[in-house]
Each structure stands twice: as structure tokens, then as C-alpha cells.
Amino acid sequence: MSGREHHYSTAVTWTGNQGTGTSGYKAYSRDIEIAAPGKPPIPASSDPAFRGDPARYNPEDMLVASLSACHMLWYLHLCAVNGVTVTAYSDPATGTMAEDSGGGGRFTVVVLRPQVTLAPGSDAAKAEALHHEAHEKCFIANSVNFPVRVEAQTVTSSAGGRADPPA
Structure with a gap:
């Protein structure tokens, strides 16, 4: 440190x-x-x-969102400093929490599924590899005691702006 x-x-x-x-x-x-x-x-x-309000965020939503946002922000930074141009990024992340017999519980896994679109000419292999580094640097992922998996999908947009299928 x-x-x-x-x-x-x-x-x-x-x-x-x-x-x-x-x-x-x-x-x-x-x-x-x-x-x-x-x-x-x-x-x-x-x-x-x-007994919570389904229209409001709950702590579990926010934990999953925190992990997703931390990964995304590190990833975008790493792409920027490594010459990889990201033009779109979304992550339909999910988390699983298991209750125990005593009424408590814990998260057992969070799965991040970044969907990344790169500008034409960006290095897709480098873009994929930067997810590992982003995961290693994420403050939130480093603070939890359950697995956080990253299942990224990367596409490169064509010159016309549409996304080409993953390589």
C-alpha cells in the first residue's frame, strides 16, 4: 500500500x-x-x-452495482491509458445471496457480464486482457469474501457505427 x-x-x-x-x-x-x-x-x-419496497434500491442491489461500477471504471481507465478506445459499455451483473437456517446469509457469487464495444482499429485481445487487470485493481472486489467472476463480451464497431459480432 x-x-x-x-x-x-x-x-x-x-x-x-x-x-x-x-x-x-x-x-x-x-x-x-x-x-x-x-x-x-x-x-x-x-x-x-x-418486506421491502420493490421500487427502491436495496443493499443487495447496491453491492452488485458497486462491484460492477468499480470494475467498469477501472476498465475504462486501463483502456484509455493502453490505447484501447471503448465506445459503449454496459454490464447486466447478477449476484446470488443464500440465506442460512438462522435467518442470516451471505453472497455466494457475483457475476459481472461487461458488454464492451470498441472503436474500429482497437486491439480486441488487449481489451479482453484488461478485464483481468481491472478485476485485480477493483477496490470493492478486493474487499469482499466471495467470488466475483467476469464474463466479458467484446465487439468492435464497424466504420458505420454498428457492432460487428465478437471475434
């Missing part, structure tokens, strides 16, 4: 008191608001399986 530290601050506020607090299991909403200084709040809740 270089000795540099970065600090992050968030505030999580329960907004689900429906008048009687937690007087009963069904008496309160699981709605929360996540905020960080200078940023818009994020409406969140628990997973719908745990």
Missing part, C-alpha cells in the same frame, strides 16, 4: 415509521434514505423478500 487513505461518509436514515415505530413486524416500512455530502439522496429499502 502507498500509505494513502481515502475516507467516505454516508448517512442512512430510516424513513419508514408509519406512526407506531417498530411496535410489530408488519407495523413499519423498511424504507430508508441514503445520503452523502453534496450528493442527491438515494431512496432505498430492504429486498422485497424481507
Whole structure:
């Protein structure tokens, strides 16, 4: 480590008191608001399986999204500094969480599926290889105790802008 530290601050506020607090299991909403200084709040809740609002993000969604976003941002950086031009990137990432008999649980795997489009003339082999380096550098992936797999698909756009099939 270089000795540099970065600090992050968030505030999580329960907004689900429906008048009687937690007087009963069904008496309160699981709605929360996540905020960080200078940023818009994020409406969140628990997973719908745990009485959460399906229209709000839940912590599990955000963990999968954090892993995906961290990988993507490292990947885009590595492509930029290695002469690989990415013109589009999306990732329909998925995560699996298993509950245990005591009511707790843990994530067992997250699978990132980056779909990357390269500009004509970009080195597709190098682009594929940079996913490994991005995974190795991702702060979030380095912080979890379950596997994070990367199953990337790379295409090169033709001069007309459409994507050619994967090589």
C-alpha cells in the first residue's frame, strides 16, 4: 500500500415509521434514505423478500452495482491509458445471496457480464486482457469474501457505427 487513505461518509436514515415505530413486524416500512455530502439522496429499502419496497434500491442491489461500477471504471481507465478506445459499455451483473437456517446469509457469487464495444482499429485481445487487470485493481472486489467472476463480451464497431459480432 502507498500509505494513502481515502475516507467516505454516508448517512442512512430510516424513513419508514408509519406512526407506531417498530411496535410489530408488519407495523413499519423498511424504507430508508441514503445520503452523502453534496450528493442527491438515494431512496432505498430492504429486498422485497424481507418486506421491502420493490421500487427502491436495496443493499443487495447496491453491492452488485458497486462491484460492477468499480470494475467498469477501472476498465475504462486501463483502456484509455493502453490505447484501447471503448465506445459503449454496459454490464447486466447478477449476484446470488443464500440465506442460512438462522435467518442470516451471505453472497455466494457475483457475476459481472461487461458488454464492451470498441472503436474500429482497437486491439480486441488487449481489451479482453484488461478485464483481468481491472478485476485485480477493483477496490470493492478486493474487499469482499466471495467470488466475483467476469464474463466479458467484446465487439468492435464497424466504420458505420454498428457492432460487428465478437471475434
